[in-house]
Amino acid sequence: MPHLVILYTPQLDAELNMTTLCRQMADAMCSVNDEDGKPVFPTGGVRVLAYPAAHYAVADGGAAGHASGQFAENPNGGSGDYAFVYLNVRMGRGRSEATQQRAGETLTEVAKAFFAPAMAQRHIGITLQIDVGPEVFDAKYSNIHPLFNKA
Template sequence: MPHLVILYTGQLDAEVNMTTLCRQMADAMLTVQDENGQPVFPTGGTRVLAYPAPHYAVADGGAAGLAAGVYAHNPHGGAGDYAFVYLNLRMGRGRSEAVQQGAGQTLIEVAKAFFAPTMAQRHIGITLQIDVGPEVFDAKHSNLHPLFQKA
């Protein structure tokens, strides 16, 4: 843990590089520090995964955009062509509310910057949500963490 899962409407695959977004998000997560200047997220435990939704319905299906005439000049526009991105960060308990808020601000700023060029061309809704345990069962098995432990 932490895991950031990104769910998005599949038409975005033709317009943005989601692998780049994943890397930017992971890199941003690794910059988040607690009140003592310590990293909040362990390098070996940081995961960002993105999944396109091939089937979706967003808002009114594009009617408002069509009525406003915004799709006439938009190469990606059309009825039902709104896009949506949902980012869900799941982290374990024990971090202060200030740290949680700081992590959220860091990640939403990365998302806003990443999608800014696309938002200039189309309508996108972006939601970032952070969920914190309690875990009912939390087992881990990994040989990644030793790679990042300092001797």
């Protein structure tokens, strides 16, 4: 159940390719290993989904950014409002704290590299959180996993 859901303010769609971010994050998830060198996330279970927020408000709406003189004119248009990205990873129980930390650090580095060019042009807040069970109910039905379970 390694799912990563990305919620973001919609002005980023004009500035960044969020599909590219999804692919980079999925690849990063597939690259994380535990202390024994085994993949943390089963390849067939990795899911990364990104959604622009239909409605949002961030901080003071950009007033402090405008007052500071930084990025006063957004070269990509838009209101100059701050952008925000929330990345939430859900993983099942059973992984060590060190493994969870390694996964978080790996994904954070990918996000920082992806957003660096945009952060040079505008104010963006980025939050990445990892949530671990406990699941009350967890059913899975897929014909994807067998593609990766060949011995």
